[in-house]
Amino acid sequence: MLAELEIIPIGTKNASLSGLLADVAKLIDASGLDYRVGSMGTVVEGEWEPIMRLAKQCHETMLQSSGRVMTTIRIDDRTDKPGPGRIVHKVQSLEQAAGRSLKR
Amino acid sequence: MLAELEIIPIGTKNASLSGLLADVAKLIDASGLDYRVGSMGTVVEGEWEPIMRLAKQCHETMLQSSGRVMTTIRIDDRTDKPGPGRIVHKVQSLEQAAGRSLKR
Amino acid sequence: MLAELEIIPIGTKNASLSGLLADVAKLIDASGLDYRVGSMGTVVEGEWEPIMRLAKQCHETMLQSSGRVMTTIRIDDRTDKPGPGRIVHKVQSLEQAAGRSLKR
Amino acid sequence: MLAELEIIPIGTKNASLSGLLADVAKLIDASGLDYRVGSMGTVVEGEWEPIMRLAKQCHETMLQSSGRVMTTIRIDDRTDKPGPGRIVHKVQSLEQAAGRSLKR
Numbered sequence: 001m002l003a004e005l006e007i008i009p010i011g012t013k014n015a016s017l018s019g020l021l022a023d024v025a026k027l028i029d030a031s032g033l034d035y036r037v038g039s040m041g042t043v044v045e046g047e048w049e050p051i052m053r054l055a056k057q058c059h060e061t062m063l064q065s066s067g068r069v070m071t072t073i074r075i076d077d078r079t080d081k082p083g084p085g086r087i088v089h090k091v092q093s094l095e096q097a098a099g100r101s102l103k104r
Numbered sequence: 105m106l107a108e109l110e111i112i113p114i115g116t117k118n119a120s121l122s123g124l125l126a127d128v129a130k131l132i133d134a135s136g137l138d139y140r141v142g143s144m145g146t147v148v149e150g151e152w153e154p155i156m157r158l159a160k161q162c163h164e165t166m167l168q169s170s171g172r173v174m175t176t177i178r179i180d181d182r183t184d185k186p187g188p189g190r191i192v193h194k195v196q197s198l199e200q201a202a203g204r205s206l207k208r
Numbered sequence: 209m210l211a212e213l214e215i216i217p218i219g220t221k222n223a224s225l226s227g228l229l230a231d232v233a234k235l236i237d238a239s240g241l242d243y244r245v246g247s248m249g250t251v252v253e254g255e256w257e258p259i260m261r262l263a264k265q266c267h268e269t270m271l272q273s274s275g276r277v278m279t280t281i282r283i284d285d286r287t288d289k290p291g292p293g294r295i296v297h298k299v300q301s302l303e304q305a306a307g308r309s310l311k312r
Numbered sequence: 313m314l315a316e317l318e319i320i321p322i323g324t325k326n327a328s329l330s331g332l333l334a335d336v337a338k339l340i341d342a343s344g345l346d347y348r349v350g351s352m353g354t355v356v357e358g359e360w361e362p363i364m365r366l367a368k369q370c371h372e373t374m375l376q377s378s379g380r381v382m383t384t385i386r387i388d389d390r391t392d393k394p395g396p397g398r399i400v401h402k403v404q405s406l407e408q409a410a411g412r413s414l415k416r
Contacts, residue, residue, distance in 0.1 A: 002351055002352060004352040004353070006386075008216065008218070008278065010216070010218070010220070010223050010225065011220055011221060011222050011223035011224075012218070012219055012220075013219060013221050014219050015218050015219035015274075015275050015276035015390060015392065016219075016405075017218065018402075018405040018406050018408070018409040019409050021406055021409070022406060022409035022410040022411075025406055025407075025409075025410045025414055026410050026412070029410070029412065029414060029415075034415075035415055036350065036351065036415055036416060037403055037406065037414045037415060037416055038348065038350045038355060038403070038416070039314055039348065039355050039388075039398070039399050039400075039402040039403055040314060040316040040353070040355050040386060040388060041316070041352075043350060043351050043352050048160055048163075052156050052160075056152055056156075059152075059179065059181065063181065063183060066223075067182060067183045067184050067223050068180075068181065068182045068183070068184075068223035069179075069181050070178070070179065070180050070181075070216065071178075071179040071181070072176065072177070072178045072179070073176070073177040073178075073179075074174070074175075074176045074177075074318075074352060075163065075173075075174065075175040075176070075177075076172075076174050076351075076352060077163065077167065077172065077173050077174075077175070078171060078172045078327060079167060079171045079172070080171050080172075080327065086351070087351050088351075090330075090351040091349055091350070091351055093328075093330040094330050094333055094334060094337055094349065095337075096330070097330040097331050097333070097334035097337075098334040098337045098338050098341070099334075100338070100341065102337055102341060102349045103341075103346075103347055103348055103349060104348060104349055104350070104416075106247055106248060108248040108249070110282075112320065112322070112382065114320070114322070114324070114327050114329065115324055115325060115326050115327035115328075116322070116323055116324075117323060117325050118323050119286060119288065119322050119323035119378075119379050119380035120301075120323075121322065122298075122301040122302050122304070122305040123305050125302055125305070126302060126305035126306040126307075129302055129303075129305075129306045129310055130306050130308070133306070133308065133310060133311075138311075139311055140246065140247065140311055140312060141299055141302065141310045141311060141312055142244065142246045142251060142299070142312070143210055143244065143251050143284075143294070143295050143296075143298040143299055144210060144212040144249070144251050144282060144284060145212070145248070147246060147247050147248050170327075171327050172327035174320065178214075178248060180247075180248060182223060184223065190247070191247050192247075194226075194247040195245055195246070195247055197224075197226040198226050198229055198230060198233055198245065199233075200226070201226040201227050201229070201230035201233075202230040202233045202234050202237070203230075204234070204237065206233055206237060206245045207237075207242075207243055207244055207245060208244060208245055208246070208312075256368055256371075260364050260368075264360055264364075267360075267387065267389065271389065271391060275390060275391045275392050276388075276389065276390040276391070276392075277387075277389050278386070278387065278388050278389075279386075279387040279389070280384065280385070280386045280387070281384070281385040281386075281387075282382070282383075282384045282385075283371065283381075283382065283383040283384070283385075284380075284382050285371065285375065285380065285381050285382075285383070286379060286380045287375060287379045287380070288379050288380075
């Protein structure tokens, strides 16, 4: 399955979050799961358990820096396309159906 | 923590989802977690592990009816207000700050 | 259509948001649109234009208090059930399908 | 501001959405707004009005193929970093803070 993770600290005194999000990014990068960082969240690919273990780690790491954290996990799961590789194939299928290359 | 669960089946032939969502609602109602059903998702209150166990049950139950499921979990977690009761207090605080009662 | 609005200020120095969200709640309450406040967002019912006008007002009001705002708008739109009343009927249909009353 | 758009048709008989999403992708590609397609949604950069005009076009285009559509718009807006270019800079800042390059 694919899951987009978004981890937002609240009450951080500073509107810039990249310092706080860097620790989360390093956890995801070191997790062994395939992932893609975007400007509004990071998509990871894997099974339910390892993804949720990673999400919890990210959430708890952020809670150490900020007393309130809002975490959103958006899952897209297909039994007929178990992966791996959907993290790439999904955009390729879209480009093929659109008949053009798209900005990634 | 509070978590809003939204479970959406894709490719269901029918635009009405209440039949499919009823099994999910029954799981949440039987979970022992406090919850509130809304028109765009259900908010549950509890700790990370029981909430994620419930989310997985809901997601897998829906996967038995539909080969593709999109599940969104939105978490609001505060170390200084661990609950229980935030599921009610949060709206009460908002009403108090607004100086009026709001439609719930 | 139904739309859930969630307006989150970033970098607010304080983890409690009810003071800042009260102004948003008052805008929604005064909008003339039917709505329901929940612990993870407010659902409004109406047409695209008035809902988006209200969403913009809420977003810009929050931007006056906080230099960074994350706003999420989740829309559920059915051509065969144009409303009004879906904000209530959707939960009623779910209860009927589940064969029990649910906590709201 | 940045906005992630996700347009999901319900009751489509088919779990594969790339054919239906291709028309949406073409609208975004032709909009003149900078954008990045990801596996869980597309991020666009611009002002409120053109982004919401585009979101409405995408939503209504999907409604022509499917009688029920769920559209999610997630906005990140900063008065101190009005853009353009945040769609790229945000990930670059994260990489810099993490001290490593990340998979995009």
